[in-house]
Amino acid sequence: MISTPPLQTQNPADYLKRYYGYDRFRPMQEAIIQSILSGRDTVVLMPTGGGKSVCFQIPALMLPGVTIVVSPLIALMKDQVGALHMNGIQAAYYNSTQTSREQRDIEADCHKGKLKLLYVSPEKLLTESFFHFLKQINVSLFAIDEAHCISSWGHDFRPEYTQLHVLKEQFPQVPTIALTATADKLTRQDIATGLGMVDPAVFVASFNRTNLSLQVLPGQNRLQQIIRLLQQKPNTSGIIYCLSRKSTESLAAKLQEKGFSAAFYHAKMDPDDRNKTQEAFLRDDVRIMCATIAFGMGIDKSNVRWVIHYNMPKNIESFYQEIGRAGRDGAAAQTVLFYSFADVATYKEMLAENNPANLGLQLAKLERMQQYADAHTCRRQILLSYFSEELPEPCGNCDV
Incomplete structure (x- = not known):
């Protein structure tokens, strides 16, 4: 890791140029940074690819002490810390995959003021020993990534996130930023x-990703339809999201038989194989990733030209987050959803079997997703209205 001497300036734009190579901020980024620097709790809602991480990484560089970033996925932490090292920023992650010796070295670096960002899972953060460690160091900011996991109304509720209010109770003077894409x-x-924030500043970026085309196709003969779509887009990178681990493997095998550069990715793979597959996709050694929803969080690949949903997702939040992985470079990208009533029936069966506490809510979210797939009006208007944003005219970039 190359560490660069600290900047002697309080201008966020200088940090943006030095560490990220950009001349100007994207919409809202600078206002969010100023909110944090003023010591105010801040909630940020910004679509995938909107540049959320810069919003806490630059304050982390500017403030004395270390920023603690709460992140739900170990693979995601590893990627983000690797990217920070490439930019000359001193960062580490702290989780259950490390030896106690490695963890002690990270703690020592924090005590010496060598680190600016420390990524940690909510489970690790909430342990007594980690809290004891936090009390001994200078914490400048808490950044809660994937913050929708706090809410039982959210699409990806995680019980351990509900305990994060203790941060505000134990560290009332330390500002907190919560970030989510949906x-x-x-x-x-x-x-x-849920985080015990006091009068937070709330920033909601536009959800209108105009460069993404939206299309829904009938769920019959999906393989033939996918092959036709891929033939129209030779040598481009894309993701095909599948409902089951088994279907990721069989679809990748069928595409390989047809001569396509395809691989599969799901949560039950050997971690080394998973990492290798992900790396191959990031380097363009593999063009097509057949994956479950385990793939894509925090993947910073700007040239994904299309995202296909082999099955309908169970809610609009998941769908929006997954299509958001296409076209992060701002160039045109295509999104295709295969829709059949069988997918809806499968979800309803799964929900009836699991009988979650928020069953009514999950069924309502499923119904909204189905309405999007069945739509006879502009799909983008339906998507945006779900996130309380209005599009006065039909978009002209969907299939309705």
């Missing part, structure tokens, strides 16, 4: 309340 109004309110 949250409706109820979820936004839950995030602020």
